[in-house]
Amino acid sequence: MHDSVLRARLGSIRERIADAARRAGRDPGSVTLVAVSKTFPVTDIRTLFGSGQLDFGENRVQEGHAKAAGLSDLPLRWHLLGHLQSNKVRKALEVFTTIHSVDDEALMRRIGRTAVEIGRQVDVLVQVNLAGEATKSGAAPEAVRGLVDAALESQGVRLRGLMLLPPAVADPEDARPWFARLRELRDSLAAEGVPADALAELSMGMSHDFEVAVEEGATIVRVGTAIFGGRQGRV
Ligand SMILES: *Cc1c(COP(=O)(O)O)cnc(C)c1O
Numbered sequence: 001m002h003d004s005v006l007r008a009r010l011g012s013i014r015e016r017i018a019d020a021a022r023r024a025g026r027d028p029g030s031v032t033l034v035a036v037s038k039t040f041p042v043t044d045i046r047t048l049f050g051s052g053q054l055d056f057g058e059n060r061v062q063e064g065h066a067k068a069a070g071l072s073d074l075p076l077r078w079h080l081l082g083h084l085q086s087n088k089v090r091k092a093l094e095v096f097t098t099i100h101s102v103d104d105e106a107l108m109r110r111i112g113r114t115a116v117e118i119g120r121q122v123d124v125l126v127q128v129n130l131a132g133e134a135t136k137s138g139a140a141p142e143a144v145r146g147l148v149d150a151a152l153e154s155q156g157v158r159l160r161g162l163m164l165l166p167p168a169v170a171d172p173e174d175a176r177p178w179f180a181r182l183r184e185l186r187d188s189l190a191a192e193g194v195p196a197d198a199l200a201e202l203s204m205g206m207s208h209d210f211e212v213a214v215e216e217g218a219t220i221v222r223v224g225t226a227i228f229g230g231r232q233g234r235v
Contacts, residue, residue: 003047009227010035010051013210017221020214031214034079036206036224038063039231042070048227049074057081057222061088061095068095081222083137089114098123100163100203100222103139105150112154121156125163125203130181136165141185148194161201161219162186172209179204179216 018028036057037045045056045067054075058064059082068078080096083103089110092099102108102124115122126147129138139147144162151159162185166178179202186199205213207226214221225231 003050006044006047006227007051010048010053013223013226016211017214020211024215024217026214026217030219032220034081034203034220034222035227036081036222037067037228038081038224040228042067044228045071045076046074049076055079057100057224058096061092064095065091079222084111086110090118093118093120093122096122098125098160100125100220101127101137102147102151103127103129103137105143105146108147108150108157109154112151112156115156117156121158123160124151124157125161125201126151126159127163127165128182128185130164130178130185131167133167138163138165144185145189145192148189148198152194152198159198161199161203163203166204169209172212175209176212176216179209179213179218183217 017031017033021028021031032055034055034057035048035053038059055077057079064078077097078095080092080099081101083101084092084099086107093115099122111122126144127138128141128144129136130141151157162182164178164182166175169175182202182204186202190196190199201219202217203220205218205221207223210221210223
């Protein structure tokens with residue numbers, strides 16, 4: 001992709017995020033944009049870094065590893081968005097600063113143990129499957145408290161909040177109730193006494209619905225296509 005096109009798209013996404021935040025009476029600085037670079041080359045990432053973009057998202061450990069290796073001169077923050085297999089935890093921790101997709105207690109504890117072994121802490125989010133979609137990862141809402149407790153008991157992980165990949169809908173407005181429900185789940189955990197800093201982040205909203213997500217309280221939006229263009233093949 002031509003550098004100037006990429007930069008222009010990034011700029012326009014940033015403006016739309018800021019507008020959505022203001023509409024909701026929120027500080028635009030309270031929303032982090034993760035540029036989802038899966039399938040796109042390191043040259044594109046370098047271009048966006050030149051415009052001040054530091055947060056990048058990948059779905060696969062291997063792909064994230066390869067890109068981070070090619071960009072090790074840049075102070076980037078790598079976000080793992082895709083499902084993490086337990087045999088790839090160690091490799092994931094070599095690269096990713098935040099794992100958005102933790103949906104299982106055993107996985108949470110393994111991430112914590114492995115992080116302690118290699119002497120670091122990793123930020124984690126609990127991925128919630130609000131609609132109970134069989135094809136998607138994510139913990140059932142009633143399992144979230146167990147995951148939160150497992151995270152709070154694990155030294156190597158720093159729980160930061162919740163992540164949602166809602167059912168695909170044509171009209172972004174139809175995603176709004178799911179975003180609102182994730183916020184409500186966060187609020188109910190807070191009311192149960194889960195510490196506020198463990199619930200600070202709501203990772204929700206993608207290319208077609210990030211503005212609605214911001215209006216509903218997203219603190220992290222994950223935008224791929226609207227910045228990089230369409231992806232080909234399996235991601
Ligand atoms: C691919 C992906 C995104 C980005 O999706 P776009 O529609 O390209 O913005 C966000 N979150 C997750 C979990 C993804 O897998």
